[in-house]
Amino acid sequence: MLKERLTSLDVFRGFTIILMTIVNNPGSWGSIYPPLEHAEWNGCTPTDLVFPFFIFIMGTAVPFAMPNKTFDSTTFNKILVRSLRIFCLGLFLNFFSRLDFLGLEGMPLLVEKLILTFLVAYALLGDFSAKIKTILAFSIFGILLFLAYSGLPAYQDVRLPGVLQRIALVYFFTSLLYLKSNLKTQIIVAAILLLGYWALMTLVAVPGFGAANLEKGTNLGAYIDELFLKNHMYSQTKTWDPEGILSTVPAIASGIIGMLIGQLLNLPTSKIEIVKKMSFVGLGLVVLGLIWSIKFPINKSLWTSSYVLYTAGLGTICLTLLYYIIDVAHYSKWTKLFLVWGVNPMIVFFFSGILPRVLTMIKINHPELPGEPLGFQSYFYNYGIVPLFENPLNASLAFALFYAAFWSVILWILYQNKLFYKV
Incomplete structure (x- = not known):
């Protein structure tokens, strides 16, 4: 069940995640309108607002999530485990392209990666008892950290920091x-x-x-x-x-x-x-x-x-x-689109990051243009989107909007079925 919430905060979160999805998924990184790019170094574009807005919103939500300000061992454990689960979701995004250790004979690598992804997502987003959540969070964190420092070639330079990792640390210290x-x-x-x-x-x-x-x-x-x-x-x-x-x-x-x-x-x-x-x-x-x-x-x-x-x-x-x-x-009739994004932030954050990696692994050859096969995402963009636009900037933006629309449909279905996933 969805708890009583501050609608404006959910709408703000939804708007922020939509903007994040658009700026993170252009059709071509070489064709982006300036407001949808980060500042080269000093300065601040609309894109540079996405991450701090998300952290700001997370902080704003803390007093609503903990109105009684009760602190005991149970509360501390909840904060610690939630932080660790968010951290692990971010770590797994970094590890996804490197994962290849199931060793299932005859099974395509992509299928192995998808199996691991859904197992990890279920472990970190599933609704378990406090004890099971704790065990799963520490286990996944330990395994990923072990792989990073194991000396195995596939993981020796895998990235450890990240957006979700920072969000997890900020949530932990802010809540305490x-x-x-x-x-x-x-x-x-x-x-x-x-x-x-x-x-x-x-x-x-x-x-x-x-x-x-x-x-x-x-x-x-x-x-x-x-x-x-x-x-x-x-x-x-x-x-x-x-x-x-x-x-x-x-x-x-x-x-x-x-x-x-x-x-x-x-x-x-x-x-x-x-x-x-x-x-x-x-x-x-x-x-x-x-x-x-x-x-x-x-x-x-x-x-x-x-x-x-x-x-x-x-x-x-x-x-x-x-x-x-x-x-x-009380003018709220226009808010539904932003609400469906705002109440399921982690699932869209995680899977909208996984999906492009999956689509890149699916290779397609163009029948009339022999050569190196393209990843499905590149193929769809170059032969499905680009021909519709004269301006490459518009084509790149159109792909990003299409991707956001795709996720809007997924999130709408989840919302209509009252499926809300929280760490």
């Missing part, structure tokens, strides 16, 4: 802070994390590189990634990771700010008063972020403190508008 502290302490902790990160990145010399700097591959965060994650980082950057160790610290502050907004939404006052307070906070965060960016540039890859304030401010403003329209003015 919410349960174990008051509002004043939470604000102080967020400020310490942001100021401390700024000081580390701009004042501490980088061993082997010299003075503190904010450049690719030579900053303190990159040094720490290379020190602890060597050979297990993002393949496109190799010597540092955009979801690395040090930059996860300010990401926790993103979650804390969301959690503070969640508490503001729960204040025992009128909804209009809440809207006024949220508007003021959102605008204030944006202004502070822009001011700080003069000395500490807005940068997603570094997750700079100015980026935290700026994106959290924009997230607060977006949520405020949705809250007013949906929960105050």
Whole structure:
């Protein structure tokens, strides 16, 4: 059964995941409209808002999920296991292309990978007792970590950080802070994390590189990634990771700010008063972020403190508008599409990442164009989408929209059948 929820928050989550799906799945990575690309380094495009918005929304949901603020061993175990399950889903996405160890004679590799995928998804998304959830989460985490450091060639450079991994860590620390502290302490902790990160990145010399700097591959965060994650980082950057160790610290502050907004939404006052307070906070965060960016540039890859304030401010403003329209003015007839995405975030996040990998493994030869076979996804795009458009940018966007529409149908069916999957 679906619990009582804040509709505007679900809609905001749904919108964010739709945008994530579109920007992650263009028809061609060489043909993308600028707003659907990440900033080259400093700066912030609409695409750079997706990840911090998701973390902000997750933080906002914490006070709604734990209204009584009861902390005991059972609650701690739930938080730990949920965090571990999210972490393992992200790890498995990184491992998917490397997996080849079932050894089932005569079975195609793709079928083996799909069997493993559904077993892992069932183990991490299934509704089991607390004890079984704990055993499964720790077992999968242990197996994947063992493979990464086993010395086996297939796994010696598999990536360990990732989007879901960062979300898991932020959820863990944000939830514990919410349960174990008051509002004043939470604000102080967020400020310490942001100021401390700024000081580390701009004042501490980088061993082997010299003075503190904010450049690719030579900053303190990159040094720490290379020190602890060597050979297990993002393949496109190799010597540092955009979801690395040090930059996860300010990401926790993103979650804390969301959690503070969640508490503001729960204040025992009128909804209009809440809207006024949220508007003021959102605008204030944006202004502070822009001011700080003069000395500490807005940068997603570094997750700079100015980026935290700026994106959290924009997230607060977006949520405020949705809250007013949906929960105050009660204009909600248009929200169903976003709701079906917003109430099943993990299943679409996980499987929408798996599906392109699967389609790439299915090879097809064009009967009139002999040569190297194309993966099914490339084949469909090049011979099914591209011929319909003169502009390659439009063709690439059309594929992304088609993919989002495909998932909309899947999620609509799940919603209609009241199938909601949570970690």
